[in-house]
Amino acid sequence: MQSYDLVVIGSGPSGRRAAVQAAKLGRSVLVIEKGRRVGGVSVHTGTIPSKTLRETVLNLTGWRERGFYGLAYRVKQDIEAGDLMTRLHKTLEHEVETLEHQFARNRVHMLRGLATFVNPHRIEVQVESGESQTVEAARIVIAVGTRPLRPSHIPFNHTTVIDSDELVELTTLPRSMTVVGAGVIGVEYATIFSALDVRVTLVEPRSSFLDFVDRELVDDFVHQLRDRGVGFRLGSKVQSIEFENSQPVAMLEGGRRVRSEMLLFTAGRVGATDTLNLSACGLASDDRGRLTVDPQTFQTAVPHIYATGDVIGFPSLASTSLEQGRIAACHACGEPLPPVPAFFPYGIYSVPEISMVGLSEEEVRKAGTPYECGIARLRETSRGHIMGLNGGLLKMIVSIETRRLLGVHIVGEGATELVHIGQAVLNLGGTLDYFIDNTFNYPTLAEAYKIAALDAWNRLTPRKEAVAEVTAVSP
Numbered sequence: 001m002q003s004y005d006l007v008v009i010g011s012g013p014s015g016r017r018a019a020v021q022a023a024k025l026g027r028s029v030l031v032i033e034k035g036r037r038v039g040g041v042s043v044h045t046g047t048i049p050s051k052t053l054r055e056t057v058l059n060l061t062g063w064r065e066r067g068f069y070g071l072a073y074r075v076k077q078d079i080e081a082g083d084l085m086t087r088l089h090k091t092l093e094h095e096v097e098t099l100e101h102q103f104a105r106n107r108v109h110m111l112r113g114l115a116t117f118v119n120p121h122r123i124e125v126q127v128e129s130g131e132s133q134t135v136e137a138a139r140i141v142i143a144v145g146t147r148p149l150r151p152s153h154i155p156f157n158h159t160t161v162i163d164s165d166e167l168v169e170l171t172t173l174p175r176s177m178t179v180v181g182a183g184v185i186g187v188e189y190a191t192i193f194s195a196l197d198v199r200v201t202l203v204e205p206r207s208s209f210l211d212f213v214d215r216e217l218v219d220d221f222v223h224q225l226r227d228r229g230v231g232f233r234l235g236s237k238v239q240s241i242e243f244e245n246s247q248p249v250a251m252l253e254g255g256r257r258v259r260s261e262m263l264l265f266t267a268g269r270v271g272a273t274d275t276l277n278l279s280a281c282g283l284a285s286d287d288r289g290r291l292t293v294d295p296q297t298f299q300t301a302v303p304h305i306y307a308t309g310d311v312i313g314f315p316s317l318a319s320t321s322l323e324q325g326r327i328a329a330c331h332a333c334g335e336p337l338p339p340v341p342a343f344f345p346y347g348i349y350s351v352p353e354i355s356m357v358g359l360s361e362e363e364v365r366k367a368g369t370p371y372e373c374g375i376a377r378l379r380e381t382s383r384g385h386i387m388g389l390n391g392g393l394l395k396m397i398v399s400i401e402t403r404r405l406l407g408v409h410i411v412g413e414g415a416t417e418l419v420h421i422g423q424a425v426l427n428l429g430g431t432l433d434y435f436i437d438n439t440f441n442y443p444t445l446a447e448a449y450k451i452a453a454l455d456a457w458n459r460l461t462p463r464k465e466a467v468a469e470v471t472a473v474s475p
């Protein structure tokens with residue numbers, strides 16, 4: 001039987017980062033992956049496919065140029081599913097190749113098959129031939145991720161009623177689509193398909209959605225979506241799904257019906273722990289298949305077994321999963337733990353993008369911190385004029401007492417990149433003055449930080465003082 005210092009179950013972001021980190025620290029490492037190729041949900045059905053589809057849609061539709069050339073502008077007329085899939089397959093192939101090379105370079109061993117615990121240190125792997133192999137590990141990282149929630153009353157059929165995993169295998173594009181569940185996945189796909197001129201209706205049982213996003217941003221976002229015809233059925237629970245002329249019809253509580261060529265069900269995900277035989281290693285999952293860990297070390301209740309990534313629940317991001325894998329591996333190898341920064345960014349790759357870091361206005365108000373906000377509209381920047389932007393805003397929240405930056409919230413073009421400027425200032429304990437005192441490249445969208453900071457500064461600084469300071473900083 002092969003023995004390893006570390007065995008990682010799952011090759012998604014947290015598993016692969018844990019494996020490479022432990023290998024770099026000189027440990028023998030095995031990654032067990034049941035999928036056909038390495039990469040996990042992130043590479044094969046989640047992050048990278050959805051972001052590649054988004055990029056392809058924005059390119060082929062000429063979305064970014066429509067502000068100038070009008071709504072009828074297209075780079076390619078009659079976009080088909082095949083157009084989207086070609087770029088997707090190329091991108092995924094490249095991602096897998098990079099990962100396989102990374103494992104090979106770092107001497108991380110790979111075993112393809114389904115992992116099941118035999119005891120707290122032994123794992124049986126059912127390989128494709130039907131045979132099984134047992135491996136032994138001093139330490140183990142469970143990084144098995146999640147799969148889409150598929151309730152039994154939803155008649156999934158792989159073609160017209162699908163989950164988000166199946167979306168990446170589309171063979172035809174629908175003309176209309178109902179998206180059930182306005183979480184991050186639902187909102188991203190609803191807006192990507194709407195950019196393709198598919199008629200989209202978003203159905204959500206709660207009366208609001210994206211509740212963790214600043215309300216001012218959500219209002220701007222909803223306004224933009226309504227403007228281009230996205231339908232909202234908030235506060236509407238789907239009772240059943242029926243078929244009329246082979247098209248799915250979502251029957252909502254209260255009698256409303258939403259009919260479309262395709263229904264995408266995105267009402268959450270469950271931890272993929274059911275086949276692990278967790279009881280053999282002394283662990284149990286919650287009702288959503290998730291594991292509980294020490295948030296500092298990612299150790300489970302069994303100290304030599306760690307769990308990282310989506311299987312431990314919030315925030316369930318590829319970005320945070322990568323860091324969790326690295327921290328778990330460092331702890332497992334007895335290395336000092338890297339300090340965890342106070343704030344991480346959250347990016348929603350809808351069309352338009354939303355991204356934020358730090359506290360929202362609602363959170364600051366709840367904490368009772370005296371604060372002021374500064375706002376910049378992206379269309380007020382020269383870069384925005386050049387790009388033909390019509391919408392988007394950057395909102396900055398600062399403490400009145402300390403002038404410290406408390407949060408940055410952006411909706412619009414480039415939001416997921418722009419947010420990192422705010423993240424750096426926030427995690428380095430910077431103040432509003434960083435944005436006031438520093439020169440930004442011009443013309444850039446980043447200039448929105450300067451505009452928002454000046455807006456906040458105008459409100460913070462009494463008028464007389466303000467004039468004096470402007471004179472002082474002007475060349």
Ligand SMILES: Cc1cc2nc3c(=O)[nH]c(=O)nc-3n(C[C@H](O)[C@H](O)[C@H](O)COP(=O)(O)OP(=O)(O)OC[C@H]3O[C@@H](n4cnc5c(N)ncnc54)[C@H](O)[C@@H]3O)c2cc1C
Nearest residue numbers: 010012014034040041042046115145309310316317318319
């Ligand atoms: C549609 C979609 C879009 C997303 N977009 C983003 C985004 O833009 N940005 C972002 O940061 N995050 C995004 N996410 C979230 C991101 O994909 C996840 O946070 C990330 O993939 C979680 O990584 P993980 O390490 O938990 O492993 P996962 O990527 O979930 O992979 C787990 C792996 O474990 C394997 N496995 C499971 N059970 C076993 C077993 N018993 N034996 C062997 N192998 C097993 C699986 O086959 C899989 O390959 C998105 C997710 C989805 C679904």
Ligand SMILES: NC(=O)c1ccc[n+]([C@@H]2O[C@H](COP(=O)([O-])OP(=O)(O)OC[C@H]3O[C@@H](n4cnc5c(N)ncnc54)[C@H](O)[C@@H]3O)[C@@H](O)[C@H]2O)c1
Nearest residue numbers: 180181182183184185186266267268269315316347348349
């Ligand atoms: N850009 C990103 O970072 C990104 C993108 C996609 C996914 N993700 C991650 O993937 C995870 C899963 O995303 P998700 O959107 O599937 O889940 P989610 O839990 O974020 O959202 C599910 C939504 O479905 C609704 N819902 C719940 N039960 C329902 C039902 N029975 N019928 C209809 N609607 C119902 C919920 O109210 C919620 O709004 C998220 O936690 C997210 O972190 C991240």
